[in-house]
Amino acid sequence: MTLALYVPRGTVVHRTPAGWKLLALAGLSVLVFAVPTLPVVCGALGAVVVVGLVVARLPAAVLLRQTRAVRWMLVAIFILHAVLTDVLTGTLTVLRLLALVLAAAVVTATTRVTAMVAVVERICRPLEWVGVRPARIGLVIAMALRFIPLIAERADRIRDAQAARGGSVRGLRGLRTTVVPLLVQVLQLAHTVSEALDARGADDVPLRRRDPRAT
Amino acid sequence: MKTKDLAYIALFAAITAVLGLVPAIQVGPVPITAQTLGVMLAGAVLGARRGFLSQLLFLVLVAIGLPLLASGTGGLAVFAGPTAGYLISWPIAAFVVGWLTERFWARYNLAWGVLANVVGGILVIYAIGVPVLAAMANLSPRAAIVSGALPFLIGDGIKAVLAAVIAVQVRRSYPVIERPQRAVALK
Incomplete structure (x- = not known):
């Protein structure tokens, strides 16, 4: 890609x-x-x-x-x-x-x-006044870019798993057997990623950036 | 805003991007794409605020030069084109879908879901996209509606129902929108 x-x-x-x-x-x-x-x-x-x-x-x-x-x-x-x-x-x-x-x-x-x-x-720097941290915008962009191939990969995996069980992957039933599990899986994944980030101190980014050279 | 919210926002921006892998069908000046399904889902699963931000993030990703739209395009060019209004309407559409979904949350089902998706995901998008199309392409309001709204009604209707079916299931198995504030306060 x-x-x-x-x-x-x-x-x-x-x-x-x-x-x-x-x-x-x-x-x-x-x-x-x-x-x-x-x-x-x-x-x-x-x-x-x-x-x-x-x-x-x-x-x-x-x-x-x-x-x-x-x-x-x-x-x-x-x-x-x-x-x-x-x-x-x-x-x-x-x-x-x-x-x-x-x-x-x-x-x-x-x-x-x-x-x-x-x-x-x-x-986005003026948005600091309303509590937005510009440094986190870089973080959220990076996360989205990582999620794109990840979602595609998970979709393939679920489709294979359903096909292996002889389940339908098309039509309205396919929606229930593939799309909904996919969404739930990636929501859980996003939650896990956020916990991992918090554990590494992602929540501690200072509101006002101290060093303008640091990103 | 917690890191968890940021992750959900990034996730739904990515979902709209992945839906762009479904090829677009060109009908007149505006293409039919699967991506508005992502817009509706963002509102229906994340709620107003996070849904809005997720689609805004998607537009930022497109604007900074990633080819994430269904036609394989991206970059600032798409915001200069005749369909710019439809794109710009996506965050607002996700917000309205999310706002209505939050209002309906306690009794959310297929019917309420479809209603929220139709108002936010169809009416809002047309209300912003069609006038911008008319201005950018120099069309009369009538011609803009005929070429920029009518061909999409059926497809958008199907997407609104699909998004509602999915949202009902996700609400049952992994609800992201929190209960109204009062219920939390009672705990």
């Missing part, structure tokens, strides 16, 4: 801090919605493609994959517009969405997940 969309390269775009890239992305989306004219939208789209392929040296496949994922959406939107409003609005809308999707794909492909987690923690 390849679990990241990051493409390692040593370019300027990669070195730009994640926070700045996110701000630029937000700025771009404000621009193309505030000034929805063909030159502006085409210019934005062109600039994004140049930054992505030339400056950040991303393989075209990275951008094509994101485009492929939204192609039917864009086709459907274009057809709806061609029928209901006019072709120009359809073109403009599709190009605008394409520019935003590609820009976001460039940010994602040039920024490490860890850098993004750091931005999330920084954004």
Whole structure:
């Protein structure tokens, strides 16, 4: 399971801090919605493609994959517009969405997940005032990432166990014989993990971080 | 919030991610996915607060660049696309499902479960997803409803019933939502 969309390269775009890239992305989306004219939208789209392929040296496949994922959406939107409003609005809308999707794909492909987690923690820092501990956000992200393959593995195991007993694993009965046991198992597992974390002092994380370099 | 709650939150974010392995069916601009089942389950099993946070965490995982959505996509791109509203509605939907489930908790059964899932997991998602679709794709409200809500009603109805069946069973064997405060105080 390849679990990241990051493409390692040593370019300027990669070195730009994640926070700045996110701000630029937000700025771009404000621009193309505030000034929805063909030159502006085409210019934005062109600039994004140049930054992505030339400056950040991303393989075209990275951008094509994101485009492929939204192609039917864009086709459907274009057809709806061609029928209901006019072709120009359809073109403009599709190009605008394409520019935003590609820009976001460039940010994602040039920024490490860890850098993004750091931005999330920084954004959440004001929440300390309402009792949220930003350091625990990293913990909960790490737990979720570990649980994903674990759930898939447990699901396989339960399905095998039921099949070995000749039980049904499909339909509404399958729901009772596989999905419910799976949920109960992983709930118990989550509880066990939390007890193990508490036993190792996960609950003692100070509310205000003392050393800003420590994560 | 205890470590246990964090683990449950991480778990249901992961469950919504795993449901993304079920392939999506593309109908017009918005795909049909199994992932809204995860949204309903998060609310129905964890309750409002933890359900909300679990789906918010899922969106954070998607936003920081993990391809966890049913179409195999992820990253910030999906929040710039026409279906962004549906995604953003998930934590709120889980909250509403959870809030209603907590209200119904003492007499929770299939019927109350379906009601909570339909209101939170269908109405709330459409109420946020459809207007955002209309704005992002420049569609009239009518066209947005026809392309962004009607094709999903049957599938979402089935998911609401499935989630309720599962939630009733889980409530019986491993209840996570605690009893109302008064009952605890009496102990």
